[in-house]
Amino acid sequence: MTGRIPAVDYLALEPEPHLVARVCTACGAEYFDRRNGCARCFGTAFEPRALATEGTVTAFTVVHRAAPGLPAPYTSVVVDLDGGGSVKANLLGTNDPAAIMASTKVRLTTFVAGVDDDGVEAIAFAFEQIGGVA
């Protein structure tokens, strides 16, 4: 068996890769994990909402000393997506703090994060700077 599977269940691969939040129907709070209730308003009803694929970097770090077995350096970013939703992922294409601070607009992209023994690819999301590296 071969094929593709999202690395996390809030990543939808079709028709184009995008993130899907679980949104509280009462207050609009957005979550990515399976929910028992809303941490903001205590509501218990949620609906999926497709999120925008572009956004703005609000925080970042370049990890040089990683957990054992992980390649470094890599850049972690927190991105506020246009229209709502805040998400953490890797930034591809640069590990230069000055370049990241100079150009904070990013768009969603995907990459293969692993392959299992059946040849199934785990597809993860990441971000890349809009307009390339400054």
Place this chain on the structure above:
Amino acid sequence: MTGDQDIWIVGAAMTKFGRFPDLDLLDLAADAATSAMRDADTDMSKVGVLTMGNVYEASSNNGQRLQKQIGQTGIPVYNVVNACATGATAVRVAMLSLLGGESDVALAVGVEQMGKMGLLGGAAKGKPAKKEFAPKGRYGSVVKTEGVLGTGLMPGVFAQAGTQYALAHGVTAEQFAKVAQKNHAHSTLNPLAQYRKEFSLEEILAADVISWPNTLPMCCPTGDGASALVLTTGAKLRTLDPDVRRRAVKISASVLTSDPWVAGGQVQPDVNTLTRQAADKAYEQAGISPADLDLVELHDCFATAELVHYDNLRLCEPGGAGDFIDSGAPWRDGRTPVNVSGGLLSKGHPIGATGVANLYEVATHLRGEAGDRQIVGARVGLTHVIGLASACAVHILEARAA
């Protein structure tokens, strides 16, 4: 004034922080506990409640195990774990016991025996025999996400807390590094600190990057140590020896918070809101303002963290934390000395001990007993700890009115 409902520190002690592979958790805790009782001119026969804070061996009922080394008297024991606020939570539980009338003398202990644990926050898991992707857990993940979907390791989380502030307010890597320069310099005066080595700003900026902008000297070490306090009520204090009363330090505010919901807070932990809420409530409880503080011991697990907490604790103008460190204000000869102990960065951070040890530090200054590192004439001080999950504690201490 000694109100019946006020809580006072009458004994305080800490072990040196560092690496003590030949000592176990009980050795460290017993050392701090017996030193604190000796300092309070008391012993286990007078102690009515014991609270014990510890993180990594939290399921071992360490309070009762400690009693078996220092005195089994049948008193209630509360074993506490609350992230990096564990020690402060043990102190707070002791206060609640006193205020609830369960006892009139309490012993609060925080201890950790960590050894060299390395990077915290990225637990490794064993590999199954066959690798077959299947969604697991609350995010339906099929791979480990550290390094794939950003970083959740401690240096990275607090680096991102720092760069969030930097992107909003224009703080530079050099300004973050100045925090570490200050705390390492302060530590040279503290014989209880794990490290006592001064670094130049250039050395700090040129050191190995752990998680930008935090370089190695901008990250706290893991380590071993313990701290303990003896607390009593205002009513009881009046019955104690004059020398004990003279050295008593009043807990003017004690506030514990958890992280309230904020947008995005479950993706990147928000270390700010719960700290701000704790600080504001503490200033209100104590009836003082940040300008009244003679010293502050705040939770500098990373240099980036200390800088954002200048703002969260209202020590600087909103958005002005970078200017605050540039001005020299948080140096020991500045307007609001911060982490004159060396802070977590240099004094060390045995997790369960930290939230007690910062109270020991401030109380020692307010008693005028801090030796070479004494802030002369200190009357009012604040302590702050925060641990991810999250938990935050702020205490304000005042010297006894002369």
